[in-house]
Amino acid sequence: MNRRPWVLGAVVCLVFLFLYAPIAWLAIASFNSSRSLSRISGFSLQWYAELADDTRVFASLQLTLQLALASAVISTVIGTLAAFGLRRAFPGRGLWTVLLSLPLVVPEVVMGVAMLGFFVKLAGVPLGFGALLFAHVAFSLSFVVVVVRSRVSGMDVRLEEAAADLGASPFVAFRTVTLPLVAPAVAAGAAFAFLLSFDDVVISSYLTGVGSTTLPVFVYAQASKRGISPEIVALSTLMVAATALLLIIGVGIASWRARRSGSAAKLAL
């Protein structure tokens, strides 16, 4: 019955083309010698050179990275705990699931204006890094929980029980059995949280204070005034290239380890 799925394969190729065409175009345009994004007139590295000289971009890039890192760390830690909390059925689990699905489905603009109203109204929290961090963790948490939970609920409880039977203390069992099993999902959740924070425009645009503009907000402000600058296109290209490289290395290491240690590592993947 499993004939080769030619038609399906062709459709999938088209979808990937759809996903990658704009990125490929950005990469090409970043080497354009004119400012235009739609007409390519020649090769040049001037936008990369200007990017390297732009201190404003770097200042907001630094802030954005710090924010994304802090947000990813906090949401990964408390989100992973929550995913373990949801592992077994207990009265009230349904309510927790509803609470956790809210940040996934409430539109960003609603969260943004709500947080603006709240932080301004409380007045104790000035707009800026603190407010941004509270907000970013709040909207990233659920993604971490979803990703880690799918791994945790698919895990075989008997593995941990076996460890306990063999004399491992709860801590040792957690460190040597549970943690290696969920580590890939925790890493994926952390990456997700980092990405969500790093790329957020809408919510951040309500909460940035003077001197604490994140990169996406800076770009949005620039772009709505006079279109996107080729420098930002160059920066985006570098970011995609770096991510792709990291992912290729990651997948490479994972499959190398899997081949070396056989099925044990496959479990962890």
Add this chain to the structure above:
Amino acid sequence: MLRRWLKANALLAPTGLWLGFFLIAPLVVVVEFSFATRHTGIARAVLPWTVQAYRTALDPAFLPIFGRTLLYAGATTAACLLLGFPLAWFIARYGGRYRTALLAAVLIPFWSSYLARIYAWKALLDGEGLVNTVLGWVGLDRDGGFLLSDGAVVLGLTYGFLPFMVLPLYVACERFDVRLVEASYDLGHGRVSTFFRVVLPGVMSGVLAGSLLVLVPAAGDFVTPRLLGGVEQSTFGSVIDDQFRGGNNWPLGSAMAVLLLVLVVFLLVVRGRRGEDVL
């Protein structure tokens, strides 16, 4: 039983506190604002309570904006389903040991800036852009390109939200027992009826979870419609944004935000428990 309940809640407590303070409390404040008469400079709600903001929000003058928002969100969800399902099915069924890599490949484009991606589409759809040029070879080009149209907005939104559809669909497809398809063929069903009576119900949890993740956020998005649709294509999200950013009318903006929240709750209730495990 009590111990288990305590343990679970202890693990969930940090998340609960964080969401309580920084998500639920703000949403409660929005509900409060929506019943206020107006707000003062320091954003305090001014009494007396009134439903005036809701009357304004539900005024027939806003109907075209409601309609346009629903059209964008609905068409985006449909397009994400049409593109996302073959992709998720293919990766889950035929991905083999490349599954992780293929899923990663779906996500890589989203590591570039969201705004840069929208601008990439702007450039591609422009009158002098690649799409128009290629279509020009077969005589299908359009003067001025395809920007500032409803189609451009739906395209941009679909591009932005596709991963949120693919991931839950993938989980559902991976769990689906493919032998059911063979059984259905053996029992004499054709391809179409097998798809609608066996496959679709089998992955429904993923379809619902994905649609939820795309529909409401797409209804609230205002950046994509503004950049690809132009100023006249205001949507629910952009009207809310205007009320707050211009400082124009916080109660009206809040009332519209509450209406979107009601839609969220309605969809969550309709979905009930189906697909809860996927999301």
